[in-house]
Amino acid sequence: MGEELATSHLGALAYDPAPESAAIARLHESYGIFVDGAFTDPAQHAQLLTLNPATGSGLAHVAMGSASDVDLAVASARRAFDTTWSRMRGAERAKYLFRIARLIQERARELAVVETLDNGKPIRESRDIDVPLAAAHFFYYAGWADKLEHAGFGAHPRPLGVAGQIIPWNFPLLMAAWKLAPALAAGNTCVLKPAETTPLSALVLAEILQQAELPPGVVNIVTGDGTTGAALVEHAGVDKIAFTGSTEVGRVIQRRANAAGKRVSLELGGKGANIVFEDAPIDEMIEGIVDGIFFNQGHVCCAGSRLLVQENVADEVLRRLLRRVDQLRVGDPLDKNTDVGAINSAEQLAKITELVETGEAEGATRHTSSCALPSEGFWFAPTVFSQVSSTQRIAREEIFGPVLSVLTFRTPDEAVAKANDTTYGLACGVWSEKGSRTLWVAERLRAGVVWANTYNRFDPASPFGGVKESGFGREGGRHGLEAYLDE
């Protein structure tokens, strides 16, 4: 290879900072729990400080919900279930959900800024993906509320009752929408527990529920940490637990829910394989690999964190990939031109750092983007490991960060075998211009979602969820209703 060519006399097209205004977020200094349609102080008056991971500074204080707060919320949800929501005609429930969808659209810019401040994700993603998709989920499930008998779950499907819903920090508002919209459409009432580090957008959503005049108690939101979630799982008044998070916590939750005879659905971890064949559409494939692992800083359960490349094109793919990774703009999440934002927490950063160190220790070749990182806050430069073998920890464990492991294969059979060589089974990608082989591979992949010539696409009409230790139950589409209905 020769040297890089010098740049022209006109120089580069620099992008000056194009920051979105943080003031749009209109955050309060502190938030209570949202129970029975109103914000109230938590029983213990304990609070958590939620941080902006891009700076490390505090954003707002939120309630550290206790068992008695959960108790209040469940009681409120039960009352609402018995007295209003389960008795309301589906067509009326639908109109509330449509209202929520519209209000999310109206306050989209504010929600995007709140999400980016609290989570660290680029404003481009919260603005173009998280918030519009959250609104779309309410809009989609609103339409189901009066058509449940056509959903294929019996002629007279019934809601389960009170649903306890525990959501993660990677897509805080979107995950709230994924949980609430189908549950409410099916006639359940909800107690939502947002993630410890990202409670704010759910609290803005609570304001939206008030503006939508949703009957009090239909949705209750209790912020807090793992102990708050455990109290919800243990609560005798909860009929169903829906959890999105790590497989490790999922095991505990399933155990407790099973012991108590509660219905449960789990959307857990993943170690998605993105399979690249020699005839892949190369430019779009490179973009897809980048989207697959660097979207949302890699804080994505379905991330394409293992790249399986056909050996005869591996060098070319790696060369192009590294060139592209070096172009990623890492920095201020509020900047509209930022591609990769901040790692959500110090804890997550430590986990990523630890796994990356094992990758180096185990002999994989590390390539790190040369981007400059801000000095404050939590950051990790986009990283690619080549020469990775299937036995290494970075090929087996979910890193949940901007770290890609590249492995190679020679035949479609080997690609499928390697892709399936994991305890997880959430999502995979296949890149090829040969339709018959794509379908052959898709048929054999043990995963809930297969993206062909694309990656990390989401839609309210499309069922999402895993097989094996990635969990069970689906969110999205007609299938998503099953988790909230009894025949």
Next chain:
Amino acid sequence: MDARAGVRLLDPPRAPVIASEAQLRALLASLSGVDAAGAEARAAKLATRSIKTSSKRAALDMIISMIDLTTLEGADTPERVASLCDKARRPDARDASVPSVAAVCVYADLVGTARARLAGSTVAVAAVATAFPSGRASRRVKLLDVEDAVAAGADEIDMVIDRGAFLSGRLGEVFEEIVAVKEACQHAHLKVILETGELVTYDNVRRASWLAMLAGADFIKTSTGKVGVSATLPVALVLLEAVRDFAESTGRLVGVKVAGGIRSAKDAMRYLVVVNETAGSLWLSPTLFRFGASSLLNDVLMQRLRQVRGAYVRPQEFSAD
């Protein structure tokens, strides 16, 4: 990031010599396909880039310097072309800091007029030729068209490819014609118009781009501006990927010209972003990237003035032609 986005050349570079139609066909068939949904999604994502403050000012001047100020109407007159040349040389009569455009682009019969009017300026004269825009004439007529324009002083020739031949698989014919035109150009730079709106698929656009580059094109250009679909952001993306990959495998730098339907500074800015993040900053130069446009210039000048004055300005601040 921009320097890193630049291409890396093979050492030593090697340009394949095309000896037969079969070889050409095999080479074009070996190119990767383009996934339309993916290419369009990529272009749409790049279109969300936000260029602000001093970057915007620099970008506006960059756009002006890359414009081929174009008039290609049957109703063109020497007077109109003369006024166009004046504007090309000095786009804003009141502000000498505004750069000249790259070229004026006219029909061959008006090359002489333009050449005379632009004497002493940096503005090049480009002529459309080869039975523009349809390309429906014999090889002999097309070559005469080119020779005429070159003889009249054209610095650049914008030719059209035979889309019918390309679509029916007569790739050798298209190739030979470009080679012949290139020869007829002598010192003049050759821009090869692919008329991507008629090629329809991105796969065709990629193959036609490589065919033109292999045949000796100095620029590949999207459109004549005379058919329904002209330049689009994803088509520009495919062309820019082609010149980037061609440079890497042959060492030869080929320019890209987007033409037709680009009327606003905002649109043009989006193309610059695609150039920057696809081919790299090396292509951010009039020697390697051009806009074929007419009304674009006034919009850019208005945006530029707005930056200076801090308020939106009237369209009448700048002459219509």
Next chain:
Amino acid sequence: MSERVGVAKTYKLVLNGAFVRSESGRVYEVLDHAGRFWANVAEASRKDVRDAVVAARAAQARWWSLSAYNRAQVIFRLAEMAEARRDELAEHVQRAEGRDAPAARECVARGIDRIVWYAGWADKLAQVLGGANAVAGPFFNFSLPTPSGVVAVICAQDSSFEAFVDAALAPLCAGNAVVALASEARPTPGLLLGEMSVTSDLPGGVLNVLSGRVGSVGASLASHEDVDGIDLDGAGDRAGELSVLAAGSIKRVRQPGTDFAANSTARLRSFVETATVWHTVGR
């Protein structure tokens, strides 16, 4: 002339298409409904469970690789085999459950008809449970039901044949391989169906039938990490404990006592994964 002495049958496990004694060599006494000794049946051990799961895992890939039409025919073949031996099945049901002869025959008839019902489902599940999803964007997006993999079934204790059919055939029909633990006290009708499956073109290992103790075999199945799902239909009081064990490897768990209408797809859906494929659309 003395009466002919009958040939007594040794009841074995149905494992990987073969009939085997328990690896442990242990048996337990099965009594008829009146409490009289009936047979010594194999008491499956933890290692028998291990062998059954290994067999099921290998067989599942083969079973699922058949066309749905072919799977339907194989299941129908099982109905044919059962039909041919319906008198024998009825005698067993009668003796095990204490029904009168007509009731036992009706019970067997319903069970066989249920096999036929499942046979018909094999090539229709994709259409009924799957479909195209109208997503906003240039994608063709469809969802298909795929099997969970290896499914353990703790069969009902009271209904020795009819409930066994539902529990075993529903996951089988959806493309799973099954390790079924027959009713502890009344295992023979289930073991008989297992025997019939071996002559029904069902690949060996797709349906494994164990006899044994709910407590020990159930715990082995529930805690086995290579079992993808477990139906606790006949687990009774132990369902809670077994479902907690099952959570260790994120198993799909079907709790006992889940009522469903006879024509419901609920049971078929219990061990089915929705696999969704997105493909770009473009010229």
